[in-house]
Amino acid sequence: MEKEQEIEKNPSTEEKIKEAARRVFTRKGYAATRTRDIAEESGYNLALINYYFRSKEKLFDMIMVEHLQTFIHSVIGMLNDRDTSLQDKIQMLIGHYIDMLVKNPDLPLFILREISSSPGKLVEKVNFEAKHEDLYIIKQWKEMDALRQGPKVNPIHMMMNMIALVVFPFIASPLLRDRTGISLEEFNVLMEERKKLIPIWIKAIMNSATE
Amino acid sequence: MEKEQEIEKNPSTEEKIKEAARRVFTRKGYAATRTRDIAEESGYNLALINYYFRSKEKLFDMIMVEHLQTFIHSVIGMLNDRDTSLQDKIQMLIGHYIDMLVKNPDLPLFILREISSSPGKLVEKVNFEAKHEDLYIIKQWKEMDALRQGPKVNPIHMMMNMIALVVFPFIASPLLRDRTGISLEEFNVLMEERKKLIPIWIKAIMNSATE
DNA sequence: GTCTATATACGGATAGAC
DNA sequence: GTCTATCCGTATATAGAC
Numbered sequence: 251m252e253k254e255q256e257i258e259k260n261p262s263t264e265e266k267i268k269e270a271a272r273r274v275f276t277r278k279g280y281a282a283t284r285t286r287d288i289a290e291e292s293g294y295n296l297a298l299i300n301y302y303f304r305s306k307e308k309l310f311d312m313i314m315v316e317h318l319q320t321f322i323h324s325v326i327g328m329l330n331d332r333d334t335s336l337q338d339k340i341q342m343l344i345g346h347y348i349d350m351l352v353k354n355p356d357l358p359l360f361i362l363r364e365i366s367s368s369p370g371k372l373v374e375k376v377n378f379e380a381k382h383e384d385l386y387i388i389k390q391w392k393e394m395d396a397l398r399q400g401p402k403v404n405p406i407h408m409m410m411n412m413i414a415l416v417v418f419p420f421i422a423s424p425l426l427r428d429r430t431g432i433s434l435e436e437f438n439v440l441m442e443e444r445k446k447l448i449p450i451w452i453k454a455i456m457n458s459a460t461e
Numbered sequence: 462m463e464k465e466q467e468i469e470k471n472p473s474t475e476e477k478i479k480e481a482a483r484r485v486f487t488r489k490g491y492a493a494t495r496t497r498d499i500a501e502e503s504g505y506n507l508a509l510i511n512y513y514f515r516s517k518e519k520l521f522d523m524i525m526v527e528h529l530q531t532f533i534h535s536v537i538g539m540l541n542d543r544d545t546s547l548q549d550k551i552q553m554l555i556g557h558y559i560d561m562l563v564k565n566p567d568l569p570l571f572i573l574r575e576i577s578s579s580p581g582k583l584v585e586k587v588n589f590e591a592k593h594e595d596l597y598i599i600k601q602w603k604e605m606d607a608l609r610q611g612p613k614v615n616p617i618h619m620m621m622n623m624i625a626l627v628v629f630p631f632i633a634s635p636l637l638r639d640r641t642g643i644s645l646e647e648f649n650v651l652m653e654e655r656k657k658l659i660p661i662w663i664k665a666i667m668n669s670a671t672e
Numbered sequence: 673g674t675c676t677a678t679a680t681a682c683g684g685a686t687a688g689a690c
Numbered sequence: 691g692t693c694t695a696t697c698c699g700t701a702t703a704t705a706g707a708c
Contacts, residue, residue, distance in 0.1 A: 281493035295675055300703055363574050366635045373639050382641045414629035419621050424577045428584055430593045454669035455662045506693055511685055
């Protein structure tokens with residue numbers, strides 16, 4: 251308790267280097283990051299990185315695992331909550347998720363980039379806490395889908411749709427901003443709008459008759 | 462004509478190296494690719510890369526520009542076609558796009574990764590042929606939106622939604638496959654399904670009342 | 673714990689033989 | 691045109707002073 255507060259207010263050198271590494275790795279990815287960049291960003295010397303973390307790779311792995319856990323933890327709990335309706339769950343989930351992404355806009359591209367370049371290497375180290383099929387939201391969706399007209403839709407589509415609508419704009423943000431000329435502030439306003447719009451859209455998708 | 466056929470059937474060394482570079486760069490990105498990887502992939506020696514292309518960076522830029530042009534060209538024409546209705550346009554666009562992505566599943570992540578790591582560096586070299594606001598499909602969407610109930614929705618949202626629903630699954634494919642355990646074949650079946658489903662979903666989104 | 677200086681390895685690029 | 695051998699800058703990692 252005391253120790254944790256100390257870290258908050260008065261971070262140790264180790265913490266400061268880790269924070270610097272987190273920023274640089276997240277922005278540029280593993281391969282494009284030099285330990286010198288991290289040293290510079292942290293305000294300390296290059297040698298200290300190896301003193302505390304032994305190697306670039308070990309430091310990176312640590313950050314990666316933490317990122318994945320942040321990401322997963324922020325979501326899994328809600329996906330499995332048995333007391334909220336599907337609609338409420340979706341609403342909360344999306345609001346929460348977008349808030350997190352506005353604060354950490356580089357996170358999705360970072361995770362997808364690094365996972366695609368070494369698939370399975372780190373994913374296995376992280377506790378996902380639940381298999382995909384066991385998620386309570388999937389059960390809820392299946393129940394809902396059973397009442398609908400037309401052929402059934404694989405719940406994977408629904409998960410993909412929800413995540414795609416929320417996450418993709420953040421991944422495409424540099425290209426989007428370049429093409430449309432909108433500023434970062436305008437982009438964030440759009441993301442705020444989406445907190446309200448996406449749940450409506452998801453509902454519309456769920457109710458859409460498949461011809 | 463003769464010359465182009467020759468390249469098809471009996472590619473020159475230069476072409477073979479470029480193809481190898483295309484594969485490796487697309488999969489791993491610029492920073493994580495070593496010229497030695499390209500040499501190995503091509504079956505030729507390292508020195509030949511510099512003989513034909515002067516430097517790793519020049520070779521990469523060439524590939525990048527070609528990729529961007531493929532990407533843009535496959536889409537812009539349709540977005541601007543004045544003879545098809547909005548619905549038909551969306552249907553065609555999505556089918557065409559997904560077909561292309563099934564053949565080139567690494568393309569989206571490649572483009573987004575490289576653009577985010579050097580924003581504006583190469584985008585400017587590529588002719589996008591149209592500013593975002595001038596696209597005919599945007600006009601069509603605005604007309605459609607004007608007839609709808611409720612507050613108007615920024616057309617940027619619609620473009621983002623369409624692209625997100627189509628592209629995101631390909632970007633997330635490694636993570637998705639790891640989590641759900643589905644195979645590449647099963648993934649492609651899902652993508653086939655989406656060719657029919659996404660246009661329906663987009664229509665539902667467009668017609669959704671915003672409370 | 674933190675620094676400077678240095679060892680070691682790796683990757684991009686070139687020289688020169690064939 | 692294509693190869694082998696090598697150069698040289700840069701990046702990671704360590705030794706050792708303070």
